[in-house]
Amino acid sequence: MSMEPARRADLEHELRARGYRVTSTRRAVWDVLRFAHRHLTAYEIVARTDAAGRRVDLASVYRTLDLLEDLGLARRSRLLRSEADSWEVAHADEHFHMECIHCGDVDHHVGALVAVIEDHLGKDHGFDVYEVELRVAGRCATCREPRASGRRA
Amino acid sequence: MSMEPARRADLEHELRARGYRVTSTRRAVWDVLRFAHRHLTAYEIVARTDAAGRRVDLASVYRTLDLLEDLGLARRSRLLRSEADSWEVAHADEHFHMECIHCGDVDHHVGALVAVIEDHLGKDHGFDVYEVELRVAGRCATCREPRASGRRA
DNA sequence: CTACCTGCAAAGGGTTTGCAGGGCA
């Protein structure tokens, strides 16, 4: 499930490759993002840099995230339950998110679903698809009312 | 494609049924919405009430739209290309939107796609789906590069 | 050394809210 973690060197490599400077601000944001176990908003990233003793300004976080997205290192997504954009380390796989409205977990669903949708629209509607966004909210298996099985949380 | 238009009486009926007052502000917003041939933002609704000689405040438009949604008369959606929520008269059919990035048209795609997605997630992942949001942007058939067929715009 | 980057503060877009007066029932 969790592939090997993104490395600090990934950032430095991409920055240098495109002529950007390697700065402590960019490292701080990247470190927060690559060690996070969930999606983070810009504001949450600031909180975590604070906690790590390296305060980064919110504006710089936004600028850095835009850059990381451009470098292919970060991915932005807008979850159903949040007004703010959320960020995660970019995966190679096409995937969409299933948000549990009970525990708040966000599952990554990797699959052909998006490709199937594109295909269907292209064939049946002559629609040339550039972008598909699929977002799902509900209850994850763990949080469903425990009917058949015993244990309660 | 276009079913019979929503009626002014629909609004009055739903309002009275739930104990809300029938006001000229609510009629004005509803009239704009039911005669629109596309999705409208709150701001656009204000512009149209202005044009119709019945100015409605933006705040009231927002309050009215929330109410219309609650009454099941209007449906909110966030299109891919817009920061603002868009509104349309609620249809009975489950559908999603295909936005053409060239002409700006928003097609309503009615079909089983959303149901298929729900089903798939429920069966394969034990995920109890409450909400699915599917948004697609691309080029509609009309706006695709005219290769095989002759005519140019 | 110098162009790029950063923090700070202010502005910006969309939406919500508090309040006092106005109009539906």
Add this chain to the structure above:
DNA sequence: TGCCCTGCAAACCCTTTGCAGGTAG
């Protein structure tokens, strides 16, 4: 008449931008 609804203005949240000083290369 009484309470709901409205317009107005201000506040709110998230994000972007202008600017002057700091720092990587």
